[in-house]
Amino acid sequence: MEYTVKRLSSLAGVSPRTLRYYDEIGILKPARINSSGYRIYGPREVDKLQQILFYRELGLSLDEIKEIITSPSFDAIKALREHKEKLLAKREQLELLIANVDKTIDSREGRITMSDKEKFAGFKQKLVEENEKKYGKEIREKYGDEAVDRSNKILKGMTQEQYEEVTKLEKEIIETLLKAFKTEDPAGELAQKAADLHRQWLSFFWGQYTKEAHAGVAQMYVDDERFTAYYDKHQPGLAAFLRDAVLIYTGTNK
Amino acid sequence: MEYTVKRLSSLAGVSPRTLRYYDEIGILKPARINSSGYRIYGPREVDKLQQILFYRELGLSLDEIKEIITSPSFDAIKALREHKEKLLAKREQLELLIANVDKTIDSREGRITMSDKEKFAGFKQKLVEENEKKYGKEIREKYGDEAVDRSNKILKGMTQEQYEEVTKLEKEIIETLLKAFKTEDPAGELAQKAADLHRQWLSFFWGQYTKEAHAGVAQMYVDDERFTAYYDKHQPGLAAFLRDAVLIYTGTNK
DNA sequence: CCTTGACATTGACGTAGCGTAAAGGTGTAT
DNA sequence: ATACACCTTTACGCTACGTCAATGTCAAGG
Known part of the structure; x- marks a missing residue:
């Protein structure tokens, strides 16, 4: 695939001016110049631009980026790993x-x-x-x-605070869950409230909440004896009930 | 507390020049100017600078920041919540x-x-x-x-991966801990290895690792029956042993 | 008292990474 | 043939400071 400045720029989400500037400072030269002086970029340039944007996102200067990617000893994969770090x-x-x-x-x-x-x-x-x-x-x-x-x-103190809030949440979860368990309805209001509390609890430990992860943890409660025991000690079958509630809550039971 | 440019700058991690520039563009005026023409900043300016740096971190231009924080309807707490979002x-x-x-x-x-x-x-x-x-x-x-x-x-799949690595770590911790327990020495090599594995495990759930938090969690293992039971079921006294090892590991036992 | 050194001041120019015209050529569809 | 979207180079503007330069201030020590 070949691109002109505009096409490549809109593909990459940068301005045409940026590409011309990158050409000017020698960080990304087009594959060739056509008879009318147009810059024509090829697949290798696409990859290179991707690299440049990666590093730019990190806040590296274009000069630094240039050094990195034009160095003869440049190991792309190694650079990517470092980049990830x-x-x-x-x-x-x-x-x-x-x-x-x-x-x-x-x-x-x-x-x-x-x-x-x-x-x-x-x-x-x-x-x-x-x-x-x-x-x-x-x-x-x-x-x-x-x-x-x-x-x-x-x-x-922060840890203490966190700890207190977490344990408070844990208590609430168990209480709500026990009430919900009596209704025998994991889709009911109480069970869903418990699932939501559990989401809050989870958010305390996991930076980013995803439904999939939540559902995964719920499943883990049934699969891992450590957690099963913790919930079932209050009421046999409670872990499985929580899992069912969470699966409904996250909509992953369909 | 009152600050001169240098003192405030080193407190906030910016250059004195930055503070003068912020004065120049009217985004952060000092509380007063002393008789020698020195800029003197007070607590309100400290808070304001903090706000500015927050927004700067987000990539907002100083002009935008100025508008936000000088707006008469500016609600600091609301802004902070939005900022967090x-x-x-x-x-x-x-x-x-x-x-x-x-x-x-x-x-x-x-x-x-x-x-x-x-x-x-x-x-x-x-x-x-x-x-x-x-x-x-x-x-x-x-x-x-x-x-x-x-x-x-x-x-x-990523979540799955995480889960697998976590459970793998858990296994390693228990194994190492059981071996270490036989040595009866929480400062020994094996116990310290277990403490380090435990740090790795913890880092999985906690975004930022601190020794204090680690030590706090270890103490929690002894104080909270849920966790005590989990460790002691493999070997009575294992939770306390892990705590001792971690306290030595984090250096908080002195 | 005087010097020294770390601080302060304003002024001014430099830099990075483009944005934004200006003035013109190109491609192609109607 | 004209329109219109694209391309070119040249060049000045902008932000958020960095970096001198030239000069004043202040506290400590000889």
């Missing part, structure tokens, strides 16, 4: 930010207080870490061990 | 990208083939979504339900 790291960074937003909301609503330092956690973890190493001792000297320890406790 | 969306986008990288690796290694269109999936989810709507039916007609379903299965 970076994406995973970026996702972790995002998790940090999300946690910080949660904390900030709590703080704004007066439930907790945040130190100024905490407010910027997650923006530059490296920098923060360096500061920790550099100034940790200094702070300890200045403000005493108490302040440092209190700050450390905030971390533990 | 956007972060979650960004994370999803990242998941897509990661999936695409995986697929690309597969493709490069010849296991699957990708259409040129597929190669750009994840870059512009809107575009992709539109394409899906526009061409979804067409693809289904062209390549048959099988292809579409297989593609859907990839998502399910």
Whole structure:
């Protein structure tokens, strides 16, 4: 397949100008120039553009990208694996930010207080870490061990908070589930409420909720004795009942 | 707490120049200017800077950010909630990208083939979504339900993979732990290996690993009968042994 | 008191990665 | 033959700062 600037640009979701610029700086030259001076791109250029966009998404400069992909020792697959690592790291960074937003909301609503330092956690973890190493001792000297320890406790406190909410959810799930079990109807309102609570519970541990995963976990409760025992100790058959409710809840029983 | 440019900049992980620029464009004015012309920032400015950096992280332009935060109807908490939504969306986008990288690796290694269109999936989810709507039916007609379903299965397959790896880890933990238990030494090599496996297992569920959280979970294993039972059923005292090993592993026993 | 060094100021120019005309040539369908 | 969507190069504009330069401020030490 051959593409002109416009065609390739709309395929890749970039502007024609971008492609001309990439040509200009030598990062992506067209396969050939036709008799009228038109840039013509081939399949190899499509792949290369894909690579470029991958790295651009990571925030690498075009110069860096150029070095990476034009290097003679360039190993595409290895680069991709590294790229994936970076994406995973970026996702972790995002998790940090999300946690910080949660904390900030709590703080704004007066439930907790945040130190100024905490407010910027997650923006530059490296920098923060360096500061920790550099100034940790200094702070300890200045403000005493108490302040440092209190700050450390905030971390533990979060875990504590999480833990409390999780256990509260667990209780609710069991309670709702036991009531629902008596109705013998996994599609009923109570059972569906239990399934929803269970979704909330799951969301606590799984960053991203998907129906498939939820259904999978529910099935696991029946297949894995560890979980079966946990639910069935309250009421034999409860694990299977929860699974049925969740399968209906997620719509994967069809 | 009051800050000069340098102090605030190092707190927030930005350059002094950035703060001056933010002053210049009116997005973040200092609380006051002292007699020598120094910019002095107060707590309100700290919070505002935090907001700005949040939005900047999202890729919003400073102009857009300015509009958002200077708007009279600006509701900080509401904005934070929306912000969180956007972060979650960004994370999803990242998941897509990661999936695409995986697929690309597969493709490069010849296991699957990708259409040129597929190669750009994840870059512009809107575009992709539109394409899906526009061409979804067409693809289904062209390549048959099988292809579409297989593609859907990839998502399910990932969860399956996760599940398998988790259960594999669980097995390893128990095995290692049982061997370690015989040594009666929670600081020994085997026990520490078990603690490390447990860290890996935990990292599967928790986005971000912290020693405190790890130690907290280990303590939970002893405090919460559900978990105690799970470990002790293999060997009475195993939960406590794991906790001790983890406390040593995380260095929180000092 | 004076120096030193780390901080502060404004001003101004540089950079990256394009966007956006301007001024013109090309392809092809009607 | 004309329209219209595409292509070309040249060139200036924009954002979000980085990076000097030239100069003032402040706290500590000799």
